[in-house]
Amino acid sequence: MKRGRLIKGIGGFYYVDVDGETYECKARGIFRQMKITPLVGDYVEISITDEQKKLGVMEKIMERSTELIRPTVANVNQAIIVFAVTQPEPNIMLLDRFLVLAESEELEVVICFNKVDLLAEEDYLPIVDRYRAIGYKVLLTSVKRDVGIADLKEVLIGNTSVFAGPSGVGKSTLLNKVHPELQLKTGEISVKTARGKHTTRHAELIAIEKNSWVVDTPGFSALSLDFMEAEDLALYFPEFNEYREECKFSSCQHIDEPKCGIKNALQKNLIAEERHNSYQQFLQEIKSNRRF
The missing domain is CATH 2.40.50.140 (Nucleic acid-binding proteins)
Structure with missing residues (x-):
């Protein structure tokens, strides 16, 4: 055996x-x-x-330690969430959605802001600082200038990682830069699986180092939160944790309730308004999905 x-x-x-x-x-x-x-x-x-x-x-x-549904893959422990600082402009609410999904799967999270060569530092640092303040590991990368590639390689070592993010942000280009053989291998796979009836793209693990794997798939292919309970959503916003205990009601949803620790922290700028806006929209979405 x-x-x-x-x-x-x-x-x-x-x-x-x-x-x-x-x-x-x-x-x-x-x-x-x-x-x-x-x-x-x-x-x-x-x-x-x-x-x-x-x-x-x-x-x-x-x-299995973890089991993702979309992509269907087991024992992933890390999500690399890639957004460009421009071209396309970052959709912050979409980024927060990816983060909630990764948190709900109990994955380690690395946020990668790509294409930093296209924008002045002062234009993207406020967003970077917001997520670093929450406690997320944030990488800044540029394939053209070879910025942050070594840092990206480092976080992949010893992990099984899934890359996620919208189209056009440079996920494939980053992967090919990290592991130059990957582009050739992906091409070979595409030709092979395009023959006969096996035209569907399947999730696949690609070894980039010993005990270091990347899931060859578009990442989270479904971004719906319909599987989530409304009372659980706040758990997936890490910066809420230390303030939830200050809420008067254990069932507090941190929107209209009195004596809410999270709303109080929001007023003191201890929680970013943009993050709370994302939370409110996701909460409404989940509640709407529960109406039969």
Whole structure:
């Protein structure tokens, strides 16, 4: 038996990385009987049926630490949320939505503000400072000027990371800069999976260093908060935590209630107004989704 990591699954075949070697595996029928679906990112045990051809059978799936739904991938521990400082202009409420989703999955979060070569520092630092004040790790990057690339590489080491962010912010360009072989590999995968009936893009793990993986997928493909309960939303705004205990009512939703610790902190500029605006909009969205 060998232990490895499931990096790709296509058409009933599962590709498992074992110390840099990839084995094509079928899964035991017991998984289907138990209604267990192997997920990209799973740590698994396989038995080898043909060492020369690198063929095997998946025998066991280890317990998962996390399980994302969209993208469908297991054991991710970190989200790299990428926004450009300009071209396109950063949509702060969308950034906050990504952050809430990452927080709800209990992922470590790194915010990456890209294309800093296109804007004067004083024009983007207020946004950067706002999120650093919350406690988020914030990277500033530029592929053209090779700014922040070493910092990005560093946060990827030892983690399984999913990149998220709107289109046009430079996620793929950053990844290719961090790992130059990635662009060639992605091209090869695209050609391979475009043949026959396997035209759907599947989540895939790509090794960038030993024990360091990136999920090759567009990131969070669904941004709906409809799975969330209204009373839980405030938990995903980390800067609210120290003030929630000052609320008079345990059921306080921090909008119109009297003696609200979060509203008091907002008035004292201890919480950014933009963040509270995002919270209010998300809360209304969740409540609207609960109306049947």
